[in-house]
Amino acid sequence: MTTITNDQFFDPTVETMPRAELEKLQEARILQLVPYVYERSPLVRDLWEQHGVTPDDIKSLADFKAKVPFMDKDTIRAYRDKHNDPYGGLACVSAPHLRGVGFTSGTTGDPTPLPRPEDNAVVNGLKRELWQIGVRANDKFAYMLFSFRDGLNADRWMDCGMIPIAVQHSPLEIPYLVKISREHRPKALFMISTPIIMGLDAYQKKSGDDLREAFSSIQGVVFGGEPMSPNLRKIVEGWGLEIFELSSLGDLATAMECKAHDGMHTWEDIALIEHLDPNDNIEMPDGSRGELVVTALTDDVAPFIRYRTDDLISFTRQPCTCGRTHGRMKPVGRKGDEMLIGGRSVLPIDIFPFIGDFPETRSGLFQMIRPQREMDALRLRVGFDPDELHDDEAALCERISSKLQSELDIPISVELMSNEALLKLGPPNKIPRVSKS
Amino acid sequence: MSQITQTTLSPIAVGRYLNVDGEKTSLPFSLMEIDRSRRAILRVLNTFHFRTGANILITSLFDEGAHMMPFERAVMTYGMVAASADSTPWDAKRVESIVRMFALSGAAGISGDVLDGLAQLGFKPEELFDGMKVWARPDAYERLKAFPNLDVYRWMEIGPAVAVECSQGAGAHIDRFEWNVEEIDGEVVLTNRLNRCVEFKNYHTGLKAKVHNGGCDCGNPDPRIIPA
Numbered sequence: 001m002t003t004i005t006n007d008q009f010f011d012p013t014v015e016t017m018p019r020a021e022l023e024k025l026q027e028a029r030i031l032q033l034v035p036y037v038y039e040r041s042p043l044v045r046d047l048w049e050q051h052g053v054t055p056d057d058i059k060s061l062a063d064f065k066a067k068v069p070f071m072d073k074d075t076i077r078a079y080r081d082k083h084n085d086p087y088g089g090l091a092c093v094s095a096p097h098l099r100g101v102g103f104t105s106g107t108t109g110d111p112t113p114l115p116r117p118e119d120n121a122v123v124n125g126l127k128r129e130l131w132q133i134g135v136r137a138n139d140k141f142a143y144m145l146f147s148f149r150d151g152l153n154a155d156r157w158m159d160c161g162m163i164p165i166a167v168q169h170s171p172l173e174i175p176y177l178v179k180i181s182r183e184h185r186p187k188a189l190f191m192i193s194t195p196i197i198m199g200l201d202a203y204q205k206k207s208g209d210d211l212r213e214a215f216s217s218i219q220g221v222v223f224g225g226e227p228m229s230p231n232l233r234k235i236v237e238g239w240g241l242e243i244f245e246l247s248s249l250g251d252l253a254t255a256m257e258c259k260a261h262d263g264m265h266t267w268e269d270i271a272l273i274e275h276l277d278p279n280d281n282i283e284m285p286d287g288s289r290g291e292l293v294v295t296a297l298t299d300d301v302a303p304f305i306r307y308r309t310d311d312l313i314s315f316t317r318q319p320c321t322c323g324r325t326h327g328r329m330k331p332v333g334r335k336g337d338e339m340l341i342g343g344r345s346v347l348p349i350d351i352f353p354f355i356g357d358f359p360e361t362r363s364g365l366f367q368m369i370r371p372q373r374e375m376d377a378l379r380l381r382v383g384f385d386p387d388e389l390h391d392d393e394a395a396l397c398e399r400i401s402s403k404l405q406s407e408l409d410i411p412i413s414v415e416l417m418s419n420e421a422l423l424k425l426g427p428p429n430k431i432p433r434v435s436k437s
Numbered sequence: 438m439s440q441i442t443q444t445t446l447s448p449i450a451v452g453r454y455l456n457v458d459g460e461k462t463s464l465p466f467s468l469m470e471i472d473r474s475r476r477a478i479l480r481v482l483n484t485f486h487f488r489t490g491a492n493i494l495i496t497s498l499f500d501e502g503a504h505m506m507p508f509e510r511a512v513m514t515y516g517m518v519a520a521s522a523d524s525t526p527w528d529a530k531r532v533e534s535i536v537r538m539f540a541l542s543g544a545a546g547i548s549g550d551v552l553d554g555l556a557q558l559g560f561k562p563e564e565l566f567d568g569m570k571v572w573a574r575p576d577a578y579e580r581l582k583a584f585p586n587l588d589v590y591r592w593m594e595i596g597p598a599v600a601v602e603c604s605q606g607a608g609a610h611i612d613r614f615e616w617n618v619e620e621i622d623g624e625v626v627l628t629n630r631l632n633r634c635v636e637f638k639n640y641h642t643g644l645k646a647k648v649h650n651g652g653c654d655c656g657n658p659d660p661r662i663i664p665a
């Protein structure tokens with residue numbers, strides 16, 4: 001007779017595995033993976049031969065981290081174009097072992113193919129996340145993936161008994177989302193984004209419908225796609241919902257906050273996580289900012305091997321108060337956006353919390369000017385509403401720069417521009433947070 | 438009268454169907470239903486003699502699990518690769534990119550929205566879909582049929598059911614073991630014959646069509662539906 005003593009975790013063995021054991025598990029998977037990808041992935045074979053590395057050189061996790069060459073989006077695209085291989089040399093198998101292919105959302109150029117293994121690493125991680133929100137077997141949850149990049153995978157939830165209610169991720173679907181929430185009483189809402197929140201807010205104002213009541217069965221809502229602004233957070237909390245932020249783990253899985261809300265758990269049995277100096281290959285100290293580099297540990301179809309994601313994260317392996325032993329990350333921005341001001345890392349995320357503090361700048365529009373990575377002072381372009389101007393532009397400039405200088409402890413020069421003029425610099429209602437000039 | 442009843446059968450997921458008024462209505466479904474539908478679609482795909490390793494584009498919407506997952510799984514059963522894109526206008530760029538990167542043997546679930554999105558980007562369906570089998574939804578079927586070089590077949594959602602056209606192009610086949618299909622006053626009326634999470638008795642689908650019973654030249658005796 002088995003008794004379940006720990007209902008807190010979906011997979012307590014893995015989620016609370018002591019670090020030494022977790023590293024042993026990673027090493028076991030890596031040592032299986034190394035000859036597999038060397039034999040089967042044309043890109044890996046190509047790269048490793050260029051660097052003079054063979055599977056015989058890799059006898060431990062330490063060897064792997066010391067010797068295996070990196071890959072990134074450009075390496076994969078270059079291989080794809082040179083060899084006319086849509087999988088960019090990553091695919092280790094062909095049909096029928098390879099069953100399907102989804103794609104990244106890819107905003108520029110062709111989307112990157114994501115060949116689909118039978119065992120879906122993304123869903124495997126999400127089962128743990130939804131469980132800790134409170135979803136159990138036979139419970140339903142609203143399933144609103146951003147895009148249909150993975151084909152139809154509602155049946156991949158079968159082995160945890162959770163029942164997804166598929167809803168399209170579109171503001172047009174909001175009345176349907178509210179309807180199924182009342183009809184099926186989902187335990188979680190996975191996932192919402194800025195357009196969905198704005199749509200729900202507008203729906204509530206227009207219809208007078210009580211979203212707090214409609215969503216009363218929901219124990220947690222997952223937000224992803226970008227950092228969440230305090231304004232949006234207030235709207236969602238107004239519906240009585242606890243928010244869990246989620247981010248991509250280099251396209252091979254996801255990372256999500258637990259109830260401690262102090263970083264997103266990176267599943268280190270699914271991905272080998274490295275946290276490196278963006279311009280070098282040195283491991284960054286625990287708690288600092290570095291580039292996320294991932295190796296897929298459970299993907300037998302097209303695993304990324306030491307894939308440099310370009311994503312900057314702050315990362316710690318300190319155990320979490322929730323009891324999980326896996327690392328935690330906080331996404332801070334893109335590698336190409338980072339500036340070093342007098343040696344200090346500065347990213348748009350550092351500016352965000354303070355820029356809306358003044359009535360004139362409430363719309364939160366700004367741009368970091370980045371002619372090069374390292375600068376002595378930060379030049380910041382800030383949008384303002386001329387109708388709200390209290391004193392004059394020079395005084396507003398002074399108020400903003402002294403606030404930011406005291407918060408960030410770096411020299412800053414602020415240039416003002418009307419919101420209207422600043423918005424003209426970018427796509428509709430959005431401006432690039434970083435600009436070369 | 439139409440009678441729709443929830444049963445106690447365990448669902449694996451909740452999809453949706455469009456009711457007679459075209460409104461989205463939630464549709465819990467079981468793995469058995471998906472697998473039976475997959476087998477019915479195999480009877481149709483059989484008639485095309487695809488080869489293992491062929492690539493098939495499937496454009497769909499995230500909430501169409503009950504309807505499109507069986508087709509996707511049937512493609513996989515034949516050892517073919519299902520390449521996925523949304524059947525929305527704004528995912529047309531991905532559709533074009535998939536057509537260009539992958540040698541496709543077929544494309545399924547093509548909608549009017551996909552065609553509109555492609556047109557906005559300046560792509561011509563008669564060039565993109567040339568040389569492959571295309572299963573079009575009703576709102577794209579006539580538009581694609583207008584191009585004599587294309588090989589176009591029907592893919593139809595009929596309430597909770599789907600119908601898929603075979604190589605003979607003589608109507609979309611619907612699973613005769615799953616559904617009792619009647620034509621009443623020119624309307625398709627469905628009754629499920631096996632256990633489902635939601636049962637439909639004498640369900641008046643709102644679809645005006647001819648129902649052909651008896652054998653098809655493709656060799657599949659499943660009834661065929663030709664919209665009026």
Ligand SMILES: [Zn+2]
Nearest residue numbers: 258260320322
């Ligand atoms: Zn935690």
